[in-house]
Amino acid sequence: MDLLESFEEYLHQNPIQIKTFHPFYQEALNYMLQGGGKRFRPLLLLHVVQAYEPLLVPSAMPVALALEIFHTYSLIHDDLPVMDDAALRRGKETLHKKYDELTAVLVGDALNTHAFYLISSAPLHPQTKSELTKILAINGGADGMVHGQILDCYFEDKRLTIEELKTLHCNKTAKLIAASLQMGGVIADLDPKKANELYDFGIELGILFQIQDDIIDAICSSEEAGKTTQNDTHKNSFINLLGLEKSLQEADRYAVALEKKLASFDEKLQQNLATLLQKYLYRHKKEC
Secondary structure, three states, X not given: OOXXXXXXXXXXXXXXXXXXXXXXXXXXXXXXXXXXXXXXXXXXXXXXXXXXXXXXXXXXXXXXXXXXXXXXXXXXXXXXXXXXXXXXXXXXXXHHHHOOHHHHHHHHHHHHHHHHHHHHHOOOOHHHHHHHHHHHHHHHOOOOHHHHHHHHHHOOOOOOOHHHHHHHHHHHHHHHHHHHXXXXXXXOOOOHHHHHHHHHHHHXXXXXXXXXXXXXXXXXXXXXXOOOOOOOOOOOOHHHHHOXXXXXXXXXXXXXXXXXXXXXXXXHHHHHHHHHHOOOOOHHHOOO
């Protein structure tokens, strides 16, 4: 069984369960989680752990699930009418469309905090769990993903420079991807310098990921992408600032640089990450 299959099995065997007389709250908590997705962030973490400490992969599963849950909370809030007002995510109705806006807000809040509960409950050393909690809080919180989200929303219809745009998406998208790699390094007890190298690699990977998402938004239908597209008219996207052709060139530039950086890693890490990244580095070149 590969890591994706193992993670999917773990996720489906560990739904969020609560005692409630609310008619659909528990269902709503699991709705987006059970709806599929790339599972990119948890897989980054698990591939790093597998490269160095494969026996720790089962102990890392709760942390990988915490990352997926935290990412899912961010998608639920991103899709809200007050933010992107999206109707489709992972090929399904968004949570506020399936239920209502209040449910989507509160489920997002619940998933955010549940992610930290899962890390605290993982069968890992207390010092490791403390460091993992710190990394997720820094990169997902006030000076991380949320910072990127508020920049994204505030500067709608206000043109940014390309460097400002990269700062926005470094926070909104790249930091959580980078944190996923760094957290894998912490679980595997890597030298801090090596874990930081993984983080830096993740920042570049996250920027590439965002450029690719902007390209997909511009050229793919909602049905093809599995989420609402052509929805960035008022946003500071790479497409809106650079145009499609230059965005494709920028994505190529990042992909080539990441390949070179990946080749500089030790063989164990190269092999494990290459297995995952081969379908992502050039996804901007694939047809919808």
